[in-house]
Every structure is written in structure tokens, then in C-alpha cells.
Amino acid sequence: MSSAEFVQYLVSGITSGSIYALVGLGFTIIYAVTKIINFAQGEFVMLGGLISFTLIYRAGIPLAPALLLSILITAVIGALMYVLAIRTAKRASVVSLIIITIGAAIFIRGIAGQELTKDFIRLPSFSGEQSMSFLGAHIDPQALWIIGTTVVVTIILHLFLTYTMVGKALKACAINPVASSLVGINPKTMALIAFFLASALGGVGGVVFAPLTLMSYQSGVMLGLKGFVAAAIGGFKSPVAAVFGGLLLGIVETFVVAANWGPFTSAYKDAIALVVLLLILLIRSGKLAEEERAG
Amino acid sequence: MSRSVILETRGLSKAFGGLVALDKVDLSIDTTKITAVIGPNGAGKTTLFNLITGVYPASSGEIYFQGRLLNNVPAHKRASLGIVRTFQHVHLFGNMTVLENVMSGQHPRSSYGFLEAALRLSKARREEEAISLNAIKYLNLVGLGTYTDHDALSLPLGQQKLLAIARALATEPRLILLDEPGAGLNTLEKRQLSDLIRSIKEMEITVLLVEHDMPLVMGIAEWVIVLDSGQKIAEGTAAQIQKNPKVIAAYLGEEVE
Amino acid sequence: MLRRLKSNWSYLAITALFVVLILVPFHWFLGQYTTLMIFIGIYTIVTVGLCLLMGYTGQVSLGQAAFFGTGAYISAILSTTYGFNPWLAMLVAAVATGAFAYIIGYPIFRLKGNYLAMATLGLGLIMWIVFKQLNQFFGEPDGISGIPYLSIGGFVFNSSFRRYFLVWFFCLAVLLISQNIVRSRTGRALRAIHGSESAAESIGINVDQFKVKILVLSAVYASMAGSLFAHHLRYVGAQTFDFMASVKLVVMAVIGGLASVWGAIFGAGATHILSDELLLRFGDWDVIIYGLILVLVMIFMPEGLFVRLKDILERLRLRYRRRGAEP
Numbered sequence: 004m005s006s007a008e009f010v011q012y013l014v015s016g017i018t019s020g021s022i023y024a025l026v027g028l029g030f031t032i033i034y035a036v037t038k039i040i041n042f043a044q045g046e047f048v049m050l051g052g053l054i055s056f057t058l059i060y061r062a063g064i065p066l067a068p069a070l071l072l073s074i075l076i077t078a079v080i081g082a083l084m085y086v087l088a089i090r091t092a093k094r095a096s097v098v099s100l101i102i103i104t105i106g107a108a109i110f111i112r113g114i115a116g117q118e119l120t121k122d123f124i125r126l127p128s129f130s131g132e133q134s135m136s137f138l139g140a141h142i143d144p145q146a147l148w149i150i151g152t153t154v155v156v157t158i159i160l161h162l163f164l165t166y167t168m169v170g171k172a173l174k175a176c177a178i179n180p181v182a183s184s185l186v187g188i189n190p191k192t193m194a195l196i197a198f199f200l201a202s203a204l205g206g207v208g209g210v211v212f213a214p215l216t217l218m219s220y221q222s223g224v225m226l227g228l229k230g231f232v233a234a235a236i237g238g239f240k241s242p243v244a245a246v247f248g249g250l251l252l253g254i255v256e257t258f259v260v261a262a263n264w265g266p267f268t269s270a271y272k273d274a275i276a277l278v279v280l281l282l283i284l285l286i287r288s289g290k291l292a293e294e295e296r297a298g
Numbered sequence: 299m300s301r302s303v304i305l306e307t308r309g310l311s312k313a314f315g316g317l318v319a320l321d322k323v324d325l326s327i328d329t330t331k332i333t334a335v336i337g338p339n340g341a342g343k344t345t346l347f348n349l350i351t352g353v354y355p356a357s358s359g360e361i362y363f364q365g366r367l368l369n370n371v372p373a374h375k376r377a378s379l380g381i382v383r384t385f386q387h388v389h390l391f392g393n394m395t396v397l398e399n400v401m402s403g404q405h406p407r408s409s410y411g412f413l414e415a416a417l418r419l420s421k422a423r424r425e426e427e428a429i430s431l432n433a434i435k436y437l438n439l440v441g442l443g444t445y446t447d448h449d450a451l452s453l454p455l456g457q458q459k460l461l462a463i464a465r466a467l468a469t470e471p472r473l474i475l476l477d478e479p480g481a482g483l484n485t486l487e488k489r490q491l492s493d494l495i496r497s498i499k500e501m502e503i504t505v506l507l508v509e510h511d512m513p514l515v516m517g518i519a520e521w522v523i524v525l526d527s528g529q530k531i532a533e534g535t536a537a538q539i540q541k542n543p544k545v546i547a548a549y550l551g552e553e554v555e
Numbered sequence: 556m557l558r559r560l561k562s563n564w565s566y567l568a569i570t571a572l573f574v575v576l577i578l579v580p581f582h583w584f585l586g587q588y589t590t591l592m593i594f595i596g597i598y599t600i601v602t603v604g605l606c607l608l609m610g611y612t613g614q615v616s617l618g619q620a621a622f623f624g625t626g627a628y629i630s631a632i633l634s635t636t637y638g639f640n641p642w643l644a645m646l647v648a649a650v651a652t653g654a655f656a657y658i659i660g661y662p663i664f665r666l667k668g669n670y671l672a673m674a675t676l677g678l679g680l681i682m683w684i685v686f687k688q689l690n691q692f693f694g695e696p697d698g699i700s701g702i703p704y705l706s707i708g709g710f711v712f713n714s715s716f717r718r719y720f721l722v723w724f725f726c727l728a729v730l731l732i733s734q735n736i737v738r739s740r741t742g743r744a745l746r747a748i749h750g751s752e753s754a755a756e757s758i759g760i761n762v763d764q765f766k767v768k769i770l771v772l773s774a775v776y777a778s779m780a781g782s783l784f785a786h787h788l789r790y791v792g793a794q795t796f797d798f799m800a801s802v803k804l805v806v807m808a809v810i811g812g813l814a815s816v817w818g819a820i821f822g823a824g825a826t827h828i829l830s831d832e833l834l835l836r837f838g839d840w841d842v843i844i845y846g847l848i849l850v851l852v853m854i855f856m857p858e859g860l861f862v863r864l865k866d867i868l869e870r871l872r873l874r875y876r877r878r879g880a881e882p
Binding site: 378390 | 749814
Binding site for chain 1: 609617674676848854
């Protein structure tokens with residue numbers, strides 16, 4: 004592998020890894036605040052892409068406002084999902100909640116397919132199609148948009164969680180829901196904010212990713228799975244680790260396919276994420292077994 | 299180990315991370331005496347029970363049951379050895395009737411499995427009959443004989459606790475651990491409980507209980523062990539314990555009934 | 556007293572069901588629904604296993620189609636490429652699928668809640684990828700065809716009429732066996748685990764072992780159903796065993812009632828008919844409606860639609876009796 008190829012693959016890995024990171028962040032935020040795994044997380048990325056496509060090509064709205072609007076709409080849909088499907092379930096069991104979020108994911112996916120479009124869509128690149136040169140490799144400028152956006156979003160998120168009242172309240176709720184409710188933080192409001200935020204993150208991911216790759220109403224499934232893997236690497240607790248996990252997955256995916264190693268040809272790129280997932284779960288299962296034995 | 303000691307602990311300790319819940323506790327439970335474990339909140343009583351029943355392993359020290367080392371025996375095997383417990387929060391099987399709850403207790407005393415059950419072989423049917431009869435016997439013992447087909451959770455708390463005891467007795471134990479059996483009971487129910495505990499003793503089952511209700515303990519316990527902050531600070535008859543200055547000091551600041 | 560009355564009613568209901576089932580494939584009765592009923596029977600077998608698994612371990616399986624597909628594919632491959640006797644192939648498939656479930660059982664049940672769900676999802680997806688590969692190896696790119704019919708001696712199950720009885724024979728056998736299990740010491744142990752794992756352990760129930768056993772049972776059921784499926788359609792394709800298939804199975808179990816045995820017929824039947832109808836009238840809206848059903852049922856009737864309906868009927872019956880007793 005030449006150094007130019009290496010850089011190419013690395014950038015490609017970081018690019019897709021950035022999207023996984025955004026999805027993983029969404030999973031982590033919702034889980035940390037509500038202890039719920041939102042199986043619909045991947046769908047919000049899909050919505051970001053498909054809604055902006057619809058706004059641009061069917062409603063004729065110019066690029067920038069369409070993107071922002073679609074992120075907003077996606078976030079609202081996420082909040083609605085919380086209010087209509089999850090909050091009404093009151094003290095549902097973990098199994099029930101899992102099935103509910105899956106049901107919601109299927110519902111959202113189906114509606115998107117019916118109402119928006121069944122085709123593969125692609126948004127226009129933000130800054131043109133001309134590929135740039137970097138360390139001898141050809142880079143699609145959209146990749147820089149993706150990586151840049153992810154970096155900016157992560158920083159903004161960190162600042163939000165650390166320095167704003169709402170952000171700190173979210174953190175408090177995540178660390179100790181009982182104590183934080185005693186000081187007046189309403190867990191239901193925090194949950195709502197968490198869902199809004201996570202969906203917005205997904206929407207952002209969809210909006211920057213759609214120009215680079217073809218998206219369809221089905222794209223949410225694998226994106227959701229890979230975002231889950233990213234969040235799982237972070238233990239569902241640390242946003243930073245989730246970002247790291249996403250990037251790691253993206254890089255591993257790209258290089259394994261590039262190396263043509265074993266059965267993982269490009270047709271089975273998705274299987275890599277599954278293997279990583281099962282490895283993580285296996286490790287976790289092993290750790291739990293050890294904990295049981297050691298007491 | 300002498301014949302009349304049913305349970306013994308040597309240097310039993312349990313730590314959760316940095317928190318020491320039980321600190322080198324040596325106990326010797328006499329088969330023939332109803333023994334109570336008391337102590338202020340956080341003394342380690344529940345931890346002791348959990349170690350004896352195998353909920354989690356000890357950090358160090360040994361537990362011997364009828365002379366046999368118990369430490370590495372998995373929790374679910376302890377019932378067939380003869381150790382059973384009730385829970386502070388009852389933990390009935392809410393998806394079953396009163397009778398079915400007690401019948402579940404016969405699990406370690408029956409043996410037919412999936413195959414015999416699936417095909418309703420004669421072994422299964424014979425054992426089921428025995429299980430039913432035994433369960434009814436234990437229900438009658440605790441006074442719930444007329445409630446067989448009621449949903450377990452439809453009973454008021456006092457009777458739920460009796461049901462839990464019946465279920466535990468159905469495992470045909472040698473040692474029964476009662477975790478705060480008196481909590482939430484009224485005076486009449488507590489008296490019935492005391493009578494029941496004495497009948498259990500007459501069935502040659504050793505009773506070990508954790509209780510906060512002092513009159514109840516003093517009325518029924520033939521031996522009292524006092525724990526405080528994970529350590530055994532005293533043991534003796536109820537009368538001796540009541541006069542023990544260390545015990546009184548440990549309870550200062552606590553609500554004494 | 557209440558229970559004995561209830562059981563008289565259930566015997567009546569089951570006998571009525573039996574009679575109806577026997578008469579269905581005759582053309583003067585409901586013969587045009589024979590093929591539909593074959594599928595319902597096959598799905599019921601999978602659903603019973605899933606109901607028991609989800610109902611008694613309190614965990615969700617998002618990959619049950621993997622077991623279903625394994626049974627189908629092993630039967631297909633062994634009876635076509637290797638010329639096995641289809642019955643032997645079915646047995647081998649059941650044993651292999653059961654063994655597979657046993658191997659993954661202990662590590663999987665150490666995971667809890669969401670992680671467990673994800674593990675089942677991941678496994679289901681991996682098996683789907685494996686099935687696609689098997690298509691390439693053993694058949695055409697989209698599936699394996701040319702699967703022989705099942706037969707006993709010279710009697711070949713080469714008509715829907717005959718296969719209907721074959722499938723429902725298996726289905727009723729599975730239902731009866733499952734009912735026997737639920738009403739036995741084993742069933743009590745499973746219900747105890749569902750009621751309180753710590754209390755179950757304290758009375759001597761090996762919780763982990765039981766969970767694995769019920770997983771294996773559900774896998775064996777699903778495998779048998781898969782084999783019957785293969786010998787009915789005489790073709791297996793990977794898309795029948797994808798994630799949406801696992802979701803459909805969960806819908807069937809949820810509607811039938813988790814931890815319910817006979818409710819599985821209702822759940823499988825209602826869902827299958829619904830999916831056929833929906834597909835016919837609304838095209839791809841079937842998926843949307845699944846999603847809606849899942850959400851609504853889990854919010855308002857987490858114990859399952861069928862169980863809820865039974866409760867309502869029970870209450871109505873009691874009210875009717877009371878009124879009948881009054882002068």
C-alpha cells in the first residue's frame with residue numbers, strides 16, 4: 004500500500020467513522036439520561052438526508068436553509084417520538100421499551116419510504132465536486148465537511164454539557180436521576196431534551212453524509228447498528244469514547260476491506276461491524292462472568 | 299465441628315470495593331436454638347444472609363454447613379442441601395396462584411425434567427401429585443389452606459409473608475433464614491408469626507432470623523447474635539444481650555422500640 | 556372453583572378448535588384458505604417457542620428468524636445436495652440448531668436487557684449473511700430450489716391438503732407439549748424465574764440453565780418449522796429470514812401474548828393474515844403498520860393482545876353469570 008493510498012483509506016475511514024461517531028453520541032446521550040437504548044437512532048440520520056432532499060428538490064428551498072430546517076425537523080420528530088411512544092409507556096419494562104423503539108424505527112422508516120422517496124438519493128456537495136489533493140491522495144471536499152462538522156459538533160456538545168445550565172442538568176440527571184430530581188431537575192424534561200439533542204445529532208450526520216454517499220429510507224438500519232457499536236465501545240457512558248469508537252470502527256472497516264482480508268470483500272463491509280459488535284458483546288459477557296465469580 | 303452446630307462461619311468477610319460490610323465474623327449456629335441476628339442499620343445482617351445463601355461470594359473466610367464447606371457451592375444448589383431463605387420484600391411469584399407458589403418450593407425435592415414434563419410420563423404425574431399434596435400440607439401449616447387458588451399477590455402483606463414462609467418450608471430445609479419476617483405486620487400477625495416459628499422449630503428445622511422488632515426477637519429467640527459495623531460485638535441469650543453495655547451503646551442514636 | 560370452571564371452558568374451546576382445524580382444508584368448508592393455514596401453522600410453531608422464550612426469560616429475541624432459517628437451510632441443503640432422507644435432514648437440522656442455541660446460550664444470557672437484544676439482533680443479521688452465502692454455494696444466487704416433498708413410505712405430501720394435516724399435526728403436538736411443560740414443575744420454574752429470579756434461585760432453581768434450556772427449545776421449534784417450510788415451498792431464499800422476519804415473529808409473539816401457549820395461534824394467524832392483507836391493499840404500508848402495532852401493543856397491552864382479550868372475555872363472562880343468577 005503506497006502512502007497515498009494509506010492516506011486515502013485513512014481519510015475514508017475517518018469520514019465514515021465520523022458519522023458512526025455522531026450516531027454513537029446520540030445513543031450515548033439518550034442512554035445516559037434515560038437508560039433507554041433508542042433503536043431508532045439510525046433512522047434520524049436517514050431522516051436528515053431524506054428530508055433535506057425533499058426540501059431541496061420538491062419544495063425548492065435553497066441548500067443552506069434546507070439543511071438547517073431538516074435538522075430541526077428531525078430533532079422535532081425525535082422529541083415527538085419520545086412524547087408519543089416512550090413517555091406514554093410510563094413504567095414499561097426494558098423489553099417493552101426495546102420493542103417500542105424498534106416499532107417506532109420501523110414506523111419512521113416506512114413513512115419515510117412512502118412519503119418521501121423510495122429511491123436512493125444524493126444531496127449536492129457543499130463545496131463542489133472537485134476533489135482536493137492532500138499528501139498525494141485525492142480527497143472529496145465533502146469528507147472534510149463531514150469530519151469538520153463532527154469535530155465542531157463534538158466541541159459544541161462538550162461546551163454545552165459542561166458550561167450551560169441545561170447541559171449541566173443533563174449531566175446531573177445522567178449521573179444521579181434521583182438526586183437531581185430532588186434539586187428540581189425534571190427527568191421527563193431532561194429525557195425530552197436528550198431525545199431532541201440525539202435526533203438533531205443524527206440529523207446533522209445525515210445532512211453532511213448524504214452528499215457523499217447514496218442514501219435510502221433503509222439506510223438507517225446499518226447506520227444505527229454501527230452507531231450502537233461506537234457507543235458500546237464507549238460503554239454508553241462517555242461521549243468522548245463513543246466518538247473514538249465510531250472513528251475506530253470506520254477506520255477498521257475501511258482498512259479490512261482495503262486489505263482484502265478473508266471474506267471481507269466490499270460486499271461484506273457491513274459484516275465487519277457485526278463482528279466487532281459480537282466481539283464487544285463477547286468481551287462484555289466474559290467480563291460479567293468474571294465479575295460474578297469474583298463477587 | 300460438634301454435632302449440634304448446623305452452620306459455622308470462620309473469619310467471614312465481605313467487602314464491596316472499599317466498603318467493608320462484614321469483618322472477620324465467627325459464628326456458630328446451634329441446631330436446636332432459634333437464633334436471631336440483630337444490630338443497627340448497616341451492621342451487615344443482610345450481607346451475612348446473602349453470603350450464607352450464596353447471592354455473592356465471600357471476600358475471605360469460610361462458611362460450613364453441617365460440616366461441609368459451602369463457599370463454592372452455587373446459590374441454586376444450596377436449597378437441595380437444606381438452606382432456604384425468605385426475603386425482606388417477600389418476592390412472591392406474582393404470576394402464580396398461592397398453591398403454585400408453594401408447589402414451586404418443592405422444586406429441589408422433585409426431579410422430573412423437560413422430557414417427562416413434555417410427554418406427561420408417569421414419573422411426572424406421580425411427582426406432581428406428591429408435590430400438590432405436600433404443598434397443601436405446608437399451606438395448612440401456615441394457615442393459608444383456604445386460599446389455594448387465589449392469585450398470590452391478591453393476599454394482604456401479612457399473608458403474603460406467610461405464603462413466602464410456606465414456600466420456603468416446601469423445600470424441606472434443615473435451616474431456614476428469615477429476613478425481617480415481622481416487618482409490616484400488626485401485633486396479631488406478629489404473634490401468629492412467633493407461633494409459626496416455634497412450630498418450625500418443632501419440625502426440627504433450625505431458624506435463623508434477622509429482625510428489627512425487639513419485643514418479637516426477645517420473645518422468640520433462644521440465642522441472639524449482635525452485629526455492628528460488620529463485626530460481631532456480642533452474643534448470648536435475649537436477657538444477657540439486653541443488659542450488654544456494648545449492645546446498648548451500638549443502638550444509641552437508633553430508634554429502640 | 557374459579558379455576559375448574561375455567562378449565563372446562565378451555566377444554567371446550569380446544570375441542571372446538573380441533574374440529575374446525577380438521578374441517579378447514581375441505582373445499583366445502585374453508586378449503587381456499589388451506590395454503591394460508593399451512594403458513595399460519597408453521598409460524599405458530601416458531602411463535603410458541605418465542606412466546607415462551609420472551610415470556611419466561613423476560614428477554615427479547617430480535618433474531619429468532621436465524622433459528623427458523625437454519626432449520627430451513629439445513630433441511631434444504633441436506634435433502635438436495637446430499638440426498639438425505641428429508642426426515643433425517645429435519646432431525647439433523649433440529650439437533651444442530653439446538654446445539655447452536657446451547658452454545659450461544661450461556662454467554663448470551665450473561666448479557667442483560669439492551670445488550671442482549673443487540674446480541675440477538677447481531678446474530679440474526681450474521682445468519683442472514685450466512686444464508687446469502689449458502690445460496691451461492693448450494694443453489695442459485697437467490698435461493699435453493701428443488702427441495703423434495705416429505706413422504707412416509709409411498710405416501711408423498713405433494714398436495715396442500717396433505718401438507719396441511721402434516722403441518723398442523725406438528726403444530727398441535729408442539730402446542731400440547733408446550734402446554735404440558737408450562738403446567739409442570741419445569742413450567743413453574745420458568746414462571747418463577749419470570750416472577751423473581753432471586754427467589755427462584757433461593758428455592759433451588761438453576762436460573763441460567765433454565766434460560767438456556769428454553770432458548771434451545773425455542774430454537775428446536777423454529778428449526779422444525781423451518782424444515783416444514785422448506786418442504787412445503789420447496790424453495791428457500793435468504794430474504795425470508797432477514798431482520799424484518801425476526802420483527803414479524805416478535806409481533807406474532809407480542810400479539811399472541813408473551814408466556815402464552817395457545818395464544819400463539821392467534822398471534823401468528825392475526826399477524827400473517829394482516830401482513831397478507833396489508834401487502835395486498837397497502838403495498839409497503841404493511842411495514843409501517845407493524846411498527847405502529849408494536850408500539851401500541853407494548854404501550855397499552857404489554858402482556859399481549861390475546862391475553863388481554865381473554866381477560867376481557869373472562870370479565871364479561873363473570874358479569875353475565877352474575878346477572879344470570881339474579882332473579
